[in-house]
Amino acid sequence: xxxxxxxxxxxxxxxxxxxxxxxxxxxxxxxxxxxxxxxxxxxxxxxxxxxxxxxxxxxxxxxxxxxxxxxxxxxxxxxxxxxxxxxxxxxxxxxxxxxxxxxxxxxxxxxxxxxxxxxxxxxxxxxxxxxxxxxxxxxxxxxxxxxxxxxxxxxxxxxxxxxxxxxxxxxxxxxxxxxxxxxxxxxxxxxxxxxxxxxxxxxxxxxxxxxxxxxxxxxxx
Amino acid sequence: xxxxxxxxxxxxxxxxxxxxxxxxxxxxxxxxxxxxxxxxxxxxxxxxxxxxxxxxxxxxxxxxxxxxxxxxxxxxxxxxxxxxxxxxxxxxxxxxxxxxxxxxxxxxxxxxxxxxxxxxxxxxxxxxxxxxxxxxxxxxxxxxxxxxxxxxxxxxxxxxxxxxxxxxxxxxxxxxxxxxxxxxxxxxxxxxxxxxxxxxxxxxxxxxxxxxxxxxxxxxxxxxxxxxxxxxxxxxxxxxxxxxxxxxxxxxxxxxx
Numbered sequence: 292x293x294x295x296x297x298x299x300x301x302x303x304x305x306x307x308x309x310x311x312x313x314x315x316x317x318x319x320x321x322x323x324x325x326x327x328x329x330x331x332x333x334x335x336x337x338x339x340x341x342x343x344x345x346x347x348x349x350x351x352x353x354x355x356x357x358x359x360x361x362x363x364x365x366x367x368x369x370x371x372x373x374x375x376x377x378x379x380x381x382x383x384x385x386x387x388x389x390x391x392x393x394x395x396x397x398x399x400x401x402x403x404x405x406x407x408x409x410x411x412x413x414x415x416x417x418x419x420x421x422x423x424x425x426x427x428x429x430x431x432x433x434x435x436x437x438x439x440x441x442x443x444x445x446x447x448x449x450x451x452x453x454x455x456x457x458x459x460x461x462x463x464x465x466x467x468x469x470x471x472x473x474x475x476x477x478x479x480x481x482x483x484x485x486x487x488x489x490x491x492x493x494x495x496x497x498x499x500x501x502x503x504x505x506x507x508x509x510x511x512x
Numbered sequence: 513x514x515x516x517x518x519x520x521x522x523x524x525x526x527x528x529x530x531x532x533x534x535x536x537x538x539x540x541x542x543x544x545x546x547x548x549x550x551x552x553x554x555x556x557x558x559x560x561x562x563x564x565x566x567x568x569x570x571x572x573x574x575x576x577x578x579x580x581x582x583x584x585x586x587x588x589x590x591x592x593x594x595x596x597x598x599x600x601x602x603x604x605x606x607x608x609x610x611x612x613x614x615x616x617x618x619x620x621x622x623x624x625x626x627x628x629x630x631x632x633x634x635x636x637x638x639x640x641x642x643x644x645x646x647x648x649x650x651x652x653x654x655x656x657x658x659x660x661x662x663x664x665x666x667x668x669x670x671x672x673x674x675x676x677x678x679x680x681x682x683x684x685x686x687x688x689x690x691x692x693x694x695x696x697x698x699x700x701x702x703x704x705x706x707x708x709x710x711x712x713x714x715x716x717x718x719x720x721x722x723x724x725x726x727x728x729x730x731x732x733x734x735x736x737x738x739x740x741x742x743x744x745x746x747x748x749x750x751x752x753x754x755x756x757x758x759x760x761x762x763x764x765x766x767x768x769x
Contacts, residue, residue: 294766362725364752364764501754 523550669700
């Protein structure tokens with residue numbers, strides 16, 4: 292017997308995935324506004340921000356309603372808690388995409404500092420983490436969620452590499468300071484997106500296995 | 513092999529049940545059940561109708577012996593003593609029971625509480641002890657001006673608390689509660705649950721309930737039974753957030769069968 296509640300949970304998951312696809316697309320467009328010097332992509336990201344924010348509110352309301360009316364237990368409870376947290380992370384990913392889009396518009400007023408090598412790699416990595424964290428939710432795939440956690444270090448290393456490189460450019464030629472600084476912000480935003488994807492993967496592990504893998508250094512019961 | 517992974521056994525125990533079997537004539541209702549019930553904690557028993565949880569509860573003060581053609585095997589230790597070797601009246605003086613439908617005696621409110629004391633030859637100040645018991649059952653303020661009125665004049669929730677006061681008067685160490693709130697509205701249910709919480713200082717409780725939210729709210733440990741067997745027993749927050757057995761998961765999320 293499939294109950295109405297299960298239908299509601301499935302619908303909630305579909306809405307969350309739709310929000311995830313909006314956030315993923317925003318990141319992709321924002322980064323490519325920088326990489327491909329396409330200002331209209333940045334404008335699209337800014338104009339679509341509201342859609343993500345509206346989704347956040349809609350999903351929160353659905354979660355609240357199901358918690359209040361169905362009083363879920365066990366995996367259902369963990370799923371709703373995970374969705375609630377993932378919802379917040381997706382909204383923050385949307386915000387980071389907006390930050391990148393705004394940097395893009397400022398960067399494009401200046402000549403390109405250097406050929407982009409690490410930035411595309413970093414964005415591919417971060418976007419892949421977001422995509423796979425959501426896929427791991429769809430498939431309840433612990434291995435995939437775990438692989439997202441492992442990729443976070445690579446993103447951090449690329450960020451450090453970019454920082455060093457751009458600082459060198461800035462020291463050599465003060466004319467590039469403004470544009471290089473914006474690129475540092477973009478790298479910082481991408482690194483934060485990786486962190487949010489990591490949070491999502493941790494929430495998926497909590498939902499699927501009931502294990503809290505955040506902050507492993509903390510001594511838990 | 514039943515899963516009994518639990519923290520209950522890390523507490524001092526009031527009741528220790530080992531390998532309990534119970535039969536109604538040829539029909540077995542409880543199968544090899546082992547369970548630790550810690551002192552001054554609330555243990556909830558949940559499971560679908562007919563899973564044997566009420567039958568099991570009633571074995572703990574040998575209430576089932578009043579039913580003909582029943583048979584019990586296994587060991588139930590109360591503070592280390594085998595209850596089957598005890599005088600049954602003495603056992604029930606220590607292990608009381610509160611039923612689904614309140615069952616006050618057809619006497620006054622006062623006499624309901626005093627009755628157990630009188631037949632036990634209590635010779636102290638009866639008035640004080642009646643008041644003390646009614647206070648512990650969170651009923652005193654509501655009935656103090658009507659003590660001579662019939663217990664049947666009380667509401668269902670008040671009658672249920674009167675039955676608890678009656679048990680407390682003779683200082684029962686264990687209270688077995690068999691669906692004590694199923695006939696009560698949510699406000700009265702909340703009063704009974706609050707009372708249970710307050711009684712934890714001095715009383716060990718085992719409650720059978722169909723209401724999973726009640727088990728989740730009110731108990732420290734929860735045992736899930738199915739077809740007369742104990743499937744899972746653990747701390748209540750653990751059982752309701754991350755149950756170990758898929759059958760527990762299916763039951764508490766309503767996907768059973």
